[in-house]
Amino acid sequence: MTELNFNSLRTGPDSNGKFGIHGGRFVAETLMPLILEVESEYEKAIKDYSFLNKLDIYRRDYIGRPSPLYLAERLTEHFGGAKIYLKRDELNHTGAHKINNVIGQILLAKRMGKTKIIAETGAGQHGVATATACALFGFECEVFMGATDIERQKPNVQKMQLLGANINPVTSGRATLKDAMNDALRFWVANANSHFYIIGTAAGPHPYPKMVRDFQSIIGEEARKQILEQENCLPNALVACIGGGSNALGLFHPFLDDKDVEIFGVEAAGKGLNSNFHAASLSAGTPGILHGNRTYLLQDDDGQITDAHSISAGLDYPGIGPEHSWLYDIGRIKYLSTTDIESLEAFELCSKLEGIIPALEPAHALHITGQLASKRKGQIIIMNMCGRGDKDLSSVLPLIMKNRGKN
Numbered sequence: 001m002t003e004l005n006f007n008s009l010r011t012g013p014d015s016n017g018k019f020g021i022h023g024g025r026f027v028a029e030t031l032m033p034l035i036l037e038v039e040s041e042y043e044k045a046i047k048d049y050s051f052l053n054k055l056d057i058y059r060r061d062y063i064g065r066p067s068p069l070y071l072a073e074r075l076t077e078h079f080g081g082a083k084i085y086l087k088r089d090e091l092n093h094t095g096a097h098k099i100n101n102v103i104g105q106i107l108l109a110k111r112m113g114k115t116k117i118i119a120e121t122g123a124g125q126h127g128v129a130t131a132t133a134c135a136l137f138g139f140e141c142e143v144f145m146g147a148t149d150i151e152r153q154k155p156n157v158q159k160m161q162l163l164g165a166n167i168n169p170v171t172s173g174r175a176t177l178k179d180a181m182n183d184a185l186r187f188w189v190a191n192a193n194s195h196f197y198i199i200g201t202a203a204g205p206h207p208y209p210k211m212v213r214d215f216q217s218i219i220g221e222e223a224r225k226q227i228l229e230q231e232n233c234l235p236n237a238l239v240a241c242i243g244g245g246s247n248a249l250g251l252f253h254p255f256l257d258d259k260d261v262e263i264f265g266v267e268a269a270g271k272g273l274n275s276n277f278h279a280a281s282l283s284a285g286t287p288g289i290l291h292g293n294r295t296y297l298l299q300d301d302d303g304q305i306t307d308a309h310s311i312s313a314g315l316d317y318p319g320i321g322p323e324h325s326w327l328y329d330i331g332r333i334k335y336l337s338t339t340d341i342e343s344l345e346a347f348e349l350c351s352k353l354e355g356i357i358p359a360l361e362p363a364h365a366l367h368i369t370g371q372l373a374s375k376r377k378g379q380i381i382i383m384n385m386c387g388r389g390d391k392d393l394s395s396v397l398p399l400i401m402k403n404r405g406k407n
């Protein structure tokens with residue numbers, strides 16, 4: 001493994017899985033041998049031509065990559081400043097970026113001889129992507145999902161069932177993503193020899209944050225090439241929303257060493273950062289340990305993890321991947337936030353102006369993109385449109401109607 005190279009921000013984590021003081025591997029002793037095996041198999045796989053070749057073929061013929069980099073002319077005109085480009089990862093099979101990571105990890109599971117898969121899910125996007133890949137490979141699939149999320153993400157639950165996954169409802173805590181991940185990790189400890197755990201974001205114990213980032217970095221690698229072809233220069237800024245941080249790192253990572261490219265991560269401010277109803281781990285959290293790694297978390301003075309809130313189930317996580325925490329500490333990325341109401345406005349705006357119904361998660365990024373764009377005439381901004389909004393319609397439409405009633 002490479003050690004941190006201070007000439008580049010792209011070489012982490014170090015051999016202990018640390019990004020600065022963040023990351024690491026805080027897991028049950030029984031899990032340690034397995035997680036070391038995942039790490040060594042992963043390191044071999046990404047140097048193996050036949051593994052990479054298979055990954056390329058699934059990316060192209062199954063996921064539908066490369067995704068286009070689209071100049072959103074009407075949004076650009078609306079904000080009256082920078083050119084806004086959307087990286088169209090919502091066009092991927094299953095409707096979001098999650099499949100990029102799942103295909104990578106399931107190929108690794110297969111290479112390791114595993115045929116049973118565990119996954120946690122919040123919005124259900126990672127669950128659907130994992131159930132999809134399990135159907136494709138003929139693998140058994142155990143999905144852990146909070147009971148609250150099962151209620152608010154019905155279409156995704158139905159899809160997972162149709163695809164043959166077994167859904168394990170989680171009722172502990174607030175019955176959302178954090179609790180689902182706790183139960184998934186617990187199940188893994190008990191079934192470590194038979195099951196491979198596909199984590200859905202750039203979090204969890206080492207090597208997951210690195211592995212997920214690497215599999216998602218195809219987003220930024222494509223975007224970098226595409227903008228050079230289309231504009232003959234690099235963008236001035238990048239914007240992406242952050243739940244655990246995987247779509248954001250996927251876009252950002254290939255640009256980290258491009259000093260002139262400003263990078264903005266967007267957290268969910270829920271009902272406001274002062275309200276206790278948000279999911280902004282960096283803007284309003286402190287470092288602690290959750291789900292096998294050290295990172296910024298929403299926690300009280302006793303170190304109890306507090307509940308996250310966002311209108312968007314995919315951003316409703318009280319932590320963030322450790323690489324973001326490090327990039328925040330060293331100041332390479334600026335982290336801003338968008339409230340529930342602002343994201344609803346962006347959701348509607350994008351639908352009306354571009355004919356693209358965004359997921360609520362990237363609608364958070366779009367709000368910030370608009371604010372930045374309006375002050376940056378002549379510049380270029382790339383935003384990751386990391387998912388489509390079909391899954392959100394039933395929860396969003398009543399809220400939009402209610403907002404209209406107020407105006």
Ligand SMILES: *Cc1c(COP(=O)(O)O)cnc(C)c1O
Pocket residue numbers: 096097098123125126200201202241242243244245246247248314315359361362386387388
């Ligand atoms: C899961 C999800 C997210 C949040 O996860 P990250 O790991 O932060 O990318 C964001 N957008 C969509 C569409 C999602 O499905």
